[in-house]
Amino acid sequence: MSGESVIEFTGFIKACRLFRENRLAEAEAVCTNLLRKNPLDQATWALKMQCLSDSTYVDELENEDMGLAETFLDQNVIAPNARPGTSFARPKTSAKGVNPILRPTTNAGRPLSGVVRPQSSFKSGSMDQAVRTARTAKTARAVSSTSARNMRLGTASMAAGADGEFVNLARLNIDKYAADPQVNRQLFEYVFYYLNDIRVAHQIAGTASKAAGFEDYYWKNQLAKCYLRLGMLQDATKQLQSSLEQKKLIETFALLSKAYNRVDQPMAALKTYSAGLEVFPENVTMLTGMARVQEALGEYDESVKLYKRVLDAESNNIEAIACVATTYYYGGKPELAMRYYRRILQMGVSSPELFLNIGLCCMAAQQFDFALSSILRAQSTMTDDVAADVWYNIGQILVDIGDLVSAARSFRIALSHDPDHSESLVNLGILKHREGKIDEARSLYSSATSKNPYMFEGNYNLGLVSFTQGKYHECRELIEKALAAFPEHEHCKKILNHLKPLYESI
Template sequence: MGLELEPLFQAWSYFRRRKFRQCSDLCSQLLERPPGEQEPDSEYTVFQAAWSLKTRALTEMVYVDEIDMDQEGIAEMMLDENAIAQVARPGTSLKLPGTSQGGGPSPAVRPVTQSGRPITGFVRPSTQGGRPSTMEQAIKTPRTALTARPITSASGKYVRLGTASMLTNPDGPFINLSRLNLAKYAQKPKLAKALFEYIFHHENDVKNALDLAALATEHAQFKDWWWKVQIGKCYYRLGLYREAEKQFKSALKQQDMVDTVLYLAKEMNNISSAAEYYKDVLKQDNTHVEAIACIGSNHFYSDQPEIALRFYRRLLQMGVYNCQLFNNVGLCCFYAQQYDMTLSSFERALFLAENEEETADVWYNLGHVAVARALLQTASSLAPHMYEPHFNFAILSEKVGDLQRSYTAAQKSEEAFPGHVDTQQLIKQLKDHFAML
């Protein structure tokens, strides 16, 4: 016969093994016991321990790591409350009629990882992200190594957390927050911390969580860094970023914690400053892969694919050899109009892909190459006197194996620009290939 464990200890064992449902059910049984069935002089202790343990179990069932960058879906992209209109309302502009409202095309969209760092070209755990500014960019933007497909919104995630109490408790929420005396619990640090996590994560009641954190940090005479971090989390969730920044910085003065720094980093997202810091890193270590990749990615999203290509080639020279790098090289070559290297880079990326997601991203980018080939064919028919569309179409056709159409386009390119050396070399290669057939 097995040894029967004491109920509270068994509930704790369930919690340690992440069997939160069993832990919560067993704690509920302990909380429903009549006082006479409990051990003498231990009624309050058992009740308090079971209550705290159940609170933690319910929290863990729906816990979301707040350190990761919030994922934003198409709803947030199109309905951004913090966005500023790019064009003045009719009749309110100070510019004269007919003048331009802006200059030149906008730079490429710069995606970020879940942790808020720039896209680097190397996969990390749980890296998704990318925030296109328009619906069209969300659908059409080429995928670099770490850009992701449209995802569910952050607000939707918080709504789901807010209904977690009804899902886990058919009879209603475990704790009735409207009748809770927050000032009383704020004077009990151990219970207050468990209660805060429950209110913040399980109930998604940021207001009550903030009130409890404010009362608790006041009771601690503003000397407990943990409560300052929690206040910062509440401010961040409410969109009060300046107030959140003050709380995080104050907490860091009392205790250096990695999590606090990561919370603070979510508010910065200063790409230009990050690039300068990465350059300082290269001054110390010119073989630092992370810094090279980040600087290269920054140049790519600043409409400088030729410069970005130099950094990615540097990584190839250092021996970095993976799907993400060749995918980025292919994109740089494509936007730099170096079509002779574009398809070969994507082919190498497909060969090195380790999962379906990587393969899908490469094929997505290859789709843009196919669209470009069709557009070049249209451009060559509209402007037969220009050699550029003829030559680029010939290069792409040769890479996809359509040699006959490539040769025809190369001949048209030579007619438009007889002295173009690259066109002459391509024609010679195609003639040599046909001669061998």
């Protein structure tokens, strides 16, 4: 092993050490060389597969990307008309529900969360609306059932080696290798993550599970992952429940909850998370999952409580900090929100969004000098995807200052960055409305509502204009849409009461 001139690790030891040091590309190169010398070396073969699959590894728990078809064409939703609070499609609308004026909503009609995650863009409403709103410049969604990420993984494998694919699945004796506990895990991960061939992955997992005498939790979980990807949620649930009977593990609980979320059973998901918490007290994964579900259900108090528990266990959880901060901010406590945002900043995150949030908090807390410098920083570091939001917020601040001309200009700049920024459209409309340009305001409101049909402000403002113009039928339709977004809105109800006698008199 020791060369005369250079003393160094060679062969499989070198590959293993490189892999252990997370130098995947170098490890893979060493493996390739070794395999060239001895193509039948199973250990090297397995290590190379592991290098390849680890380079494209995505945590399945966080992988929530769903195509449009998966979102709208699936038949897995159990109850189409669920009671309020038991379905993501019908968040709780009691007085506890969040006021959409105080807390803005996303394009999908959900209140803004502290962090952007794929799940928060789950759409409610019809496919038709989704297709229309999906056609925006920034929120392009894959219309096919495989999401963009998975498609990318699939193509990555084609470019793997100049001498073709590393493992030729068609010629591989899958049953033989899948039954071998020494290589089947690597083979599965390679097929699942790198080749993204879920069907074969499922075959491997099935064979391996059988070979392990149906007593290995791991293969049940992998089968469930395959089923989740394939959209066979019932089977996934079954596998995961059976896995839990063997070993109670965090990943299993989380995957089971994910499956429940996919079939729109948030209550079952919450129960699963709670069961997980009994086994693993104060586990961050469980708590985060619960907090996300509660947030999606509109239970913000619960959600924030859970996020605070997350922070007790893991104080560097940025998602939790951001969500708590957002809730404080919209709850009218900007000083507290700022402390949380500052914490994120202390931890080394410096994104334009963060600086903008800090700027807004400072602004709300009357610390104008810090607000100015934060916003300047946000502006100087912003990228195209957040530019519209940054300019929109600058416009908001200018409205607060009273400089309406510049505010209008900021909103226009926001719109030039993202023509579909409905909030900017509405606010520009309000400014035009103030100037007495009713027609311009009308057109801005209506384009805002066409970009974002769930938006409360757009529908309400357009309804108000229609009301003053005597277009009562249009007004009624719009106000009803607005009430769907914010059922407690007193002014909407008043307008509807005004309209009622008019309809009755006809």
